[in-house]
Amino acid sequence: xxxxxxxxxxxxxxxxxxxxxxxxxxxxxxxxxxxxxxxxxxxxxxxxxxxxxxxxxxxxxxxxxxxxxxxxxxxxxxxxxxxxxxxxxxxxxxxxxxxxxxxxxxxxxxxxxxxxxxxxxxxxxxxxxxxxxxxxxxxxxxxxxxxxxxxxxxxxxxxxxxxxxxxxxxxxxxxxxxxxxxxxx
Numbered sequence: 001x002x003x004x005x006x007x008x009x010x011x012x013x014x015x016x017x018x019x020x021x022x023x024x025x026x027x028x029x030x031x032x033x034x035x036x037x038x039x040x041x042x043x044x045x046x047x048x049x050x051x052x053x054x055x056x057x058x059x060x061x062x063x064x065x066x067x068x069x070x071x072x073x074x075x076x077x078x079x080x081x082x083x084x085x086x087x088x089x090x091x092x093x094x095x096x097x098x099x100x101x102x103x104x105x106x107x108x109x110x111x112x113x114x115x116x117x118x119x120x121x122x123x124x125x126x127x128x129x130x131x132x133x134x135x136x137x138x139x140x141x142x143x144x145x146x147x148x149x150x151x152x153x154x155x156x157x158x159x160x161x162x163x164x165x166x167x168x169x170x171x172x173x174x175x176x177x178x179x180x181x182x183x184x185x
Contacts, residue, residue, distance in 0.1 A: 007058030016046040060125045063135045063155045074114035087164035113142035132156045148173040
């Protein structure tokens with residue numbers, strides 16, 4: 001399914017909405033059959049776009065859902081629910097998925113309170129040439145003291161068809177334009 005249909009932008013909705021309203025006004029004023037047909041065409045297209053957008057989950061919507069589910073699982077201390085969204089091919093610096101799970105268990109034992117997401121925007125989504133996608137978002141470490149980070153998560157479609165986290169980079173949330181990764185883990 002093309003992303004323009006499964007994840008339509010607000011501008012596409014606006015264009016179809018304006019066309020529907022304008023053609024509807026013309027159809028009401030002139031009351032001709034041809035004008036009514038012209039009104040129905042963008043109306044049906046608008047309805048179809050809405051239904052497809054709600055029925056089909058785009059890669060951006062899937063990664064957003066996974067980020068939110070990982071955040072909620074971390075706050076609820078459901079360790080396994082976090083890592084079902086992490087790919088078996090995960091790699092962050094010297095950590096793979098198994099060693100990251102061990103680090104996470106240690107962090108929870110030391111009082112890590114999970115993380116909350118924020119600033120999860122459509123504008124921070126970027127498809128990459130290698131078939132992966134990158135989603136930028138803010139996270140706040142809920143331990144003491146709470147620490148904010150800006151994360152660029154890279155997701156890859158696993159063989160089962162699900163997008164999963166394969167790596168990430170941490171940035172200063174205040175100076176994001178610096179593009180200098182901060183040390184983490």
